Amino acid sequence: MAHSSFTAGIVAGRLDASAYDANFSDLHPAMDDHTALVAADRCYFCHDAPCITACPTDIDIPLFIRQIATGTPDAAAKTILTQNIMGGMCARVCPTETLCEEACVREAAEGKPVLIGQLQRYATDHLQGQGVHPFERAAATGKKIAVVGAGPAGLSCAHRLAMLGHDVEVLDARARPGGLNEYGIAAYKTPEGFAQAEVDWLLQIGGIALHHDKALGRDVSLAKLQAEYDAVFLGMGLGGVNGLSVEGGDKSGVLDAVDFIADLRQASDVAALPVGRDVVVIGGGMTAVDAALQAKLLGALNVTLAYRRGRDRMNASVFEQDLAASHGVRIMTHVVPVAVHGNGSVTEIEFEYVNADMSGTGESVRVPADQVLRAIGQTLEGDGLPDLSGGKIAVNGAGRTSVDGVWAGGDCASGGDDLTVTAVAEGRDAAMDMHSVLMGAA
Amino acid sequence: MADLTSDFLGIKSPNPFWLASAPPTDKEYNVRRAFEAGWGGVVWKTLGEEGPPVVNVNGPRYGAIYGADRRLLGLNNIELITDRDLYTNLEEIKRVKADYPDRALIVSIMVPCEEESWKAILPLVEETGADGIELNFGCPHGMSERGMGAAVGQVPEYIEMVTRWCKQYYSKPVIVKLTPNITDIRKPAAAAKAGGADAVSLINTINSITSVNLDSMSPEPSIDGRGSHGGYCGPAVKPIAMSMVSEIARGADTRGLPISGIGGITTWRDAAEFITLGCGNVQVCTAAMTYGFKVVQEMISGLSEWMDEKGYTSIEDFKGAAVPNVTDWQYLNLNYVAKAKINQDLCISCGRCFAACEDTSHQAISMSEDRVFEVIDAECVACNLCVNVCPVEACITMEEMAAGAVDPRTGLEVQAHPADWTTHPNNPAAVKAAE
Numbered sequence: 001m002a003h004s005s006f007t008a009g010i011v012a013g014r015l016d017a018s019a020y021d022a023n024f025s026d027l028h029p030a031m032d033d034h035t036a037l038v039a040a041d042r043c044y045f046c047h048d049a050p051c052i053t054a055c056p057t058d059i060d061i062p063l064f065i066r067q068i069a070t071g072t073p074d075a076a077a078k079t080i081l082t083q084n085i086m087g088g089m090c091a092r093v094c095p096t097e098t099l100c101e102e103a104c105v106r107e108a109a110e111g112k113p114v115l116i117g118q119l120q121r122y123a124t125d126h127l128q129g130q131g132v133h134p135f136e137r138a139a140a141t142g143k144k145i146a147v148v149g150a151g152p153a154g155l156s157c158a159h160r161l162a163m164l165g166h167d168v169e170v171l172d173a174r175a176r177p178g179g180l181n182e183y184g185i186a187a188y189k190t191p192e193g194f195a196q197a198e199v200d201w202l203l204q205i206g207g208i209a210l211h212h213d214k215a216l217g218r219d220v221s222l223a224k225l226q227a228e229y230d231a232v233f234l235g236m237g238l239g240g241v242n243g244l245s246v247e248g249g250d251k252s253g254v255l256d257a258v259d260f261i262a263d264l265r266q267a268s269d270v271a272a273l274p275v276g277r278d279v280v281v282i283g284g285g286m287t288a289v290d291a292a293l294q295a296k297l298l299g300a301l302n303v304t305l306a307y308r309r310g311r312d313r314m315n316a317s318v319f320e321q322d323l324a325a326s327h328g329v330r331i332m333t334h335v336v337p338v339a340v341h342g343n344g345s346v347t348e349i350e351f352e353y354v355n356a357d358m359s360g361t362g363e364s365v366r367v368p369a370d371q372v373l374r375a376i377g378q379t380l381e382g383d384g385l386p387d388l389s390g391g392k393i394a395v396n397g398a399g400r401t402s403v404d405g406v407w408a409g410g411d412c413a414s415g416g417d418d419l420t421v422t423a424v425a426e427g428r429d430a431a432m433d434m435h436s437v438l439m440g441a442a
Numbered sequence: 443m444a445d446l447t448s449d450f451l452g453i454k455s456p457n458p459f460w461l462a463s464a465p466p467t468d469k470e471y472n473v474r475r476a477f478e479a480g481w482g483g484v485v486w487k488t489l490g491e492e493g494p495p496v497v498n499v500n501g502p503r504y505g506a507i508y509g510a511d512r513r514l515l516g517l518n519n520i521e522l523i524t525d526r527d528l529y530t531n532l533e534e535i536k537r538v539k540a541d542y543p544d545r546a547l548i549v550s551i552m553v554p555c556e557e558e559s560w561k562a563i564l565p566l567v568e569e570t571g572a573d574g575i576e577l578n579f580g581c582p583h584g585m586s587e588r589g590m591g592a593a594v595g596q597v598p599e600y601i602e603m604v605t606r607w608c609k610q611y612y613s614k615p616v617i618v619k620l621t622p623n624i625t626d627i628r629k630p631a632a633a634a635k636a637g638g639a640d641a642v643s644l645i646n647t648i649n650s651i652t653s654v655n656l657d658s659m660s661p662e663p664s665i666d667g668r669g670s671h672g673g674y675c676g677p678a679v680k681p682i683a684m685s686m687v688s689e690i691a692r693g694a695d696t697r698g699l700p701i702s703g704i705g706g707i708t709t710w711r712d713a714a715e716f717i718t719l720g721c722g723n724v725q726v727c728t729a730a731m732t733y734g735f736k737v738v739q740e741m742i743s744g745l746s747e748w749m750d751e752k753g754y755t756s757i758e759d760f761k762g763a764a765v766p767n768v769t770d771w772q773y774l775n776l777n778y779v780a781k782a783k784i785n786q787d788l789c790i791s792c793g794r795c796f797a798a799c800e801d802t803s804h805q806a807i808s809m810s811e812d813r814v815f816e817v818i819d820a821e822c823v824a825c826n827l828c829v830n831v832c833p834v835e836a837c838i839t840m841e842e843m844a845a846g847a848v849d850p851r852t853g854l855e856v857q858a859h860p861a862d863w864t865t866h867p868n869n870p871a872a873v874k875a876a877e
Contacts, residue, residue, distance in 0.1 A: 037512075038511055041510040041511045042510075044792045044794060044833050045794070046791075046792040046793050046794065047792070047793030047794060047796050047797035047809075048793055048809075049793075050791065050813065105790040105791055105792040106790070108790040108791065109790040109833070109834060
């Protein structure tokens with residue numbers, strides 16, 4: 001290796017090859033049959049189970065775990081995928097510690113929930129590993145529907161629509177489908193090309209045509225889609241990124257965390273990715289934590305996560321925070337950036353300490369930085385969209401927008417937790433509503 | 443520390459835990475290991491008559507039933523009596539007994555139902571110095587097809603006859619091991635007593651098929667695609683064994699007959715329960731086969747600690763203590779009223795009590811929006827199902843209603859005096875109370 005963690009500046013190859021392999025391997029290795037059976041045996045098969053209530057897609061968790069326990073993992077997978085067609089990805093990326101596993105009664109009983117996420121992965125991997133797609137399309141309806149965005153919301157919507165017999169065309173701005181599953185999630189959560197494999201598996205339903213490099217507003221207008229299709233679903237996510245509006249915020253070495261993560265996910269060799277020696281990530285959400293931890297895993301010597309409030313207010317889950325901290329990421333709280341210093345390239349970032357009410361304390365601190373990653377929120381881009389609410393497309397419960405014939409879901413739509421699993425639920429529910437409307441039932 | 447010394451039929455052992463006649467006691471090596479591990483006694487695996495020994499199958503001999511996490515709850519076997527030469531066994535028995543004079547060593551025997559066969563083997567066994575014999579009238583598979591084992595145990599007249607021969611040709615205690623594969627366990631026990639048996643031991647294993655292989659369509663354990671019923675044992679059979687033991691302990695014709703308890707004994711608590719139902723000692727097999735001989739250490743420490751806690755100084759102090767409380771259903775107090783009570787601090791809100799009660803019982807548990815589960819006293823018949831399905835120990839309890847209180851289910855006052863079915867007005871055969 002040409003460099004080490006001590007090398008100043010933004011350079012590649014800080015670690016030896018085996019360290020990269022270890023750092024970017026599966027966060028939770030797949031369960032083997034025995035481990036899955038032992039874990040499944042712990043489920044109490046609760047009545048009206050709290051884990052189901054806690055799941056945004058309402059997966060019948062006790063049922064699928066019982067199906068695993070009785071030796072029918074493919075039946076378990078069908079139970080999962082019926083509710084959540086991206087159950088495989090959700091098993092990997094869901095913050096289960098704040099959803100199903102937090103609600104698990106064994107968390108209350110012993111502080112150790114049933115490992116629902118890992119069991120879900122065991123079941124879905126078992127079925128998808130055989131290349132089996134368990135769903136079939138209903139008789140053709142003759143309806144044509146456009147889906148904008150091939151992320152979790154769009155693909156979930158497209159799959160359900162195709163299953164109901166509609167013909168679906170999916171337009172995505174990027175070169176590859178998957179949305180944040182492909183470009184935005186930490187590499188160690190979904191290694192070995194799982195995101196693409198899942199898309200390929202999902203498309204086996206048939207009736208879905210995928211068009212890449214087609215962005216709404218750039219390559220096609222909403223009006224055109226409305227004219228050419230029976231209905232439109234908008235699930236393009238948040239394409240814009242909030243800038244760092246402080247003195248020196250445009251210096252070299254300051255970049256968006258989402259681009260840093262996307263580059264990482266698309267890299268064929270992570271050892272070739274440059275990373276700073278002293279990396280500072282600004283933000284407190286999942287993107288910030290994912291970027292900070294991955295900078296550390298790429299060999300950065302010092303990684304600081306700087307957040308304006310306390311840890312309890314961070315959108316990143318406690319598990320994610322602890323995971324980052326356990327790898328040596330320093331979490332600074334109650335700081336806001338006030339200036340980026342350096343002659344052309346960043347060398348330091350200056351923060352002011354702030355009180356709980358965000359009022360300045362007047363005291364500041366400078367942190368050495370040769371790379372600064374902005375993770376302070378993403379924004380909806382585009383003109384001529386349906387009415388907005390809080391910067392996102394306003395929707396009712398089933399994803400209906402202010403425009404007849406146009407539905408929306410996922411991160412670009414109002415409501416929800418901006419989680420993969422929420423996007424899947426919103427896409428699915430919008431599809432059901434679109435079907436009702438198109439078929440004259442509602 | 444409590445004295446665990448056991449005196450069963452005059453046979454002394456340092457504790458009441460004996461290994462039952464079974465694979466673990468088939469040879470000198472195992473038995474020495476058992477004694478070193480602390481077992482109080484051993485019933486040597488059943489000897490057959492002189493001549494070419496029996497042969498066992500060369501495939502699986504055991505099948506199993508599991509609980510959560512593959513915890514072995516039930517085991518069955520199709521192994522026969524010892525498949526080693528009679529004289530080899532006799533020599534080993536003699537050596538082991540000489541080296542462990544303080545331990546009980548009983549020899550299990552099964553020979554054809556002919557006086558000459560018993561007359562031939564008994565002096566040979568007597569000569570080993572073993573403390574007594576156990577007649578295997580229980581083995582339900584293989585040997586029973588040859589007119590031995592359970593085939594004898596199912597015919598009380600044969601039991602009495604063979605027991606009499608043994609008392610005639612053998613000077614030490616004779617224990618008759620009973621099969622549970624019979625309608626009324628008191629009949630063979632009474633026959634053994636009539637024949638002069640010093641004690642009975644029970645239960646032997648239960649006819650069973652543990653599972654069916656759904657690919658080959660063969661029962662398990664499968665020998666080349668076919669299976670035979672085997673003898674079922676382990677924790678799953680304990681309730682059946684204890685019921686049979688209690689029937690003998692309180693039976694008019696069998697009361698007072700010493701009993702060696704067998705059937706699913708896995709912990710000190712199981713052993714204590716068998717003893718309270720009238721057993722003078724207990725025999726263990728599946729627990730040892732599952733966990734090794736070391737399990738006896740927990741049995742010894744647990745029984746000892748419990749006896750200290752209760753102030754019992756010897757096994758005799760609590761032997762049979764529960765027998766007077768085993769009765770017929772018709773004598774149960776119908777004036778006793780209890781209600782289930784859920785401890786909200788312990789409740790983990792799994793809702794299993796609700797599902798069980800709502801779907802399969804009396805709709806006596808309410809569920810709130812925020813998953814608080816409460817007993818509806820006006821519906822609760824105190825069936826205990828909620829207690830049984832609750833995964834948390836002592837979270838749901840049965841609380842007795844005090845005399846004078848009104849049961850909201852019936853609207854009737856709880857009576858202080860007991861009253862049972864024999865005097866109940868709904869019983870057409872009720873005994874009229876004296877005017």
